[in-house]
Amino acid sequence: MRLRIALAALAVLLAGCEPSFNVDLVATPLADEDAKVTLRLEGVELRKTDGNTDKLTRSSTGVYLVDSTVDPVPEDLLSDSDIDGGRYDALKLLLADNDDLGEVTRPGQPDETIEAGTTTVLFAPVSFDIDEDDDKTTSLVVALDLVLSLSENEDEAGFTLDPLIRVMELDDAASVSGNIPASRFADSACNAGTALVYAFAGRDIDPDERDGAGIEPYATAPIVRRGSGAAATYLLDYLPPGDYTLAFTCEGQFENGRLPAEDEDIDFFEGANVELEAGESVRVDFDS
Numbered sequence: 001m002r003l004r005i006a007l008a009a010l011a012v013l014l015a016g017c018e019p020s021f022n023v024d025l026v027a028t029p030l031a032d033e034d035a036k037v038t039l040r041l042e043g044v045e046l047r048k049t050d051g052n053t054d055k056l057t058r059s060s061t062g063v064y065l066v067d068s069t070v071d072p073v074p075e076d077l078l079s080d081s082d083i084d085g086g087r088y089d090a091l092k093l094l095l096a097d098n099d100d101l102g103e104v105t106r107p108g109q110p111d112e113t114i115e116a117g118t119t120t121v122l123f124a125p126v127s128f129d130i131d132e133d134d135d136k137t138t139s140l141v142v143a144l145d146l147v148l149s150l151s152e153n154e155d156e157a158g159f160t161l162d163p164l165i166r167v168m169e170l171d172d173a174a175s176v177s178g179n180i181p182a183s184r185f186a187d188s189a190c191n192a193g194t195a196l197v198y199a200f201a202g203r204d205i206d207p208d209e210r211d212g213a214g215i216e217p218y219a220t221a222p223i224v225r226r227g228s229g230a231a232a233t234y235l236l237d238y239l240p241p242g243d244y245t246l247a248f249t250c251e252g253q254f255e256n257g258r259l260p261a262e263d264e265d266i267d268f269f270e271g272a273n274v275e276l277e278a279g280e281s282v283r284v285d286f287d288s
Contacts, residue, residue: 019130020137021056021083024074024170026238027066027144031194031222031252036105037066037146039114039161040096043078044142047090047123056081061096066146072237074141074170085132090123091167093142104150104159114150117162117258126167126240139170143238147196147220148210151257162258164210166219168240174276175239178285180223180232180248184269187250195223196252197234198268200245207247207268212258220255223248241278246271248286 023044030037041064043057056078064075095101095116102114128138148164176199185191198207199219208215219239225232234248247268254266274284 019083019085019132019134021078021081021130022076022137022139023056023078023081024139024141025062025064025077025144026072026074026141027064027146028072028220029066029068029070030104030146030150031068031196031220031255032106033068034107035068037102037114037150038105039064039066039102039144040100041077042094042096045092045094045123046083046088049087049089054084055094056083057094077142083130083138085130087127087129089125089127091126091140091142091165092121092123093144093163093165095121095161095163101161110157113158114161115158117151117160121163124165124167126169128169140167141170141173141238142167143219145219147252147255147257148217149257151259154259160257160259164216164218166238166240168238172241172278173238174241174278174280174282175235175237176244176246176274176276176282176284177233177235178283180234180286182229182231184248184286185225185228185232185250190250191228193250194252195225195232195248195250196255197221197223197236197246197248197271199236199239200247201242203243203245203273205245207245207249207270209255209266210257218244220252239276241276241280243273243275245273246284246286 041062045055047053103111143166151160198217201218221234221236223232249268251266
């Protein structure tokens, strides 16, 4: 009897020393005003430094509504998942079946389906360790940029999703925000377009759209103006620590994911370099 009690107590003790693993998803909405995007995701695939991979899936498909009129907030993708010990260096999203991946809803238009792109869904870098004998909780956040990830099909209705994500431990998420002076919007064409701030990984990067070639953007954020003569503000959130080049454009309406811009190359106003530490919030204003 004493042995059984001791073994039961040991089992409880060992159960309490298991790692906990959580993943949240936060999605940057489309720049298209009033657009809503529904996405269906199954979980994530993780890669270890030895090259082995492990798929962690939900008990049921996760359905995520991304509304352009609502500020994005993290939502649960995986919660308290079992995970093997080891050192991990990359993560990618596991999409739902191609026939039921999601849809885009825009006012006055029929819903348009989303299908997965023909390119391989790429791993995004991340770095963390799991100790199977430790009860540490590891929480990641996956930021999905829909402006750069969704391409509107050219010859047929619908969209194609080539996910562009950035991944970090939740406590490491950094941000950069600031103002853009009203003088930058003096051009009437700028007032008529869609203003976006872009972030590029690295310093002194020559800005370009996402088009599957050359330098590719890393993240975008909407530019908010309170009036035609007012300065604008922006917030690039959920960025891993590192160096970035900032730029902004008034032609964000031409951005079309991995497909080239609809009508022409996008013109950018170059901004500053910024270095972000883990969990840091930095202010960077664009010059007049």
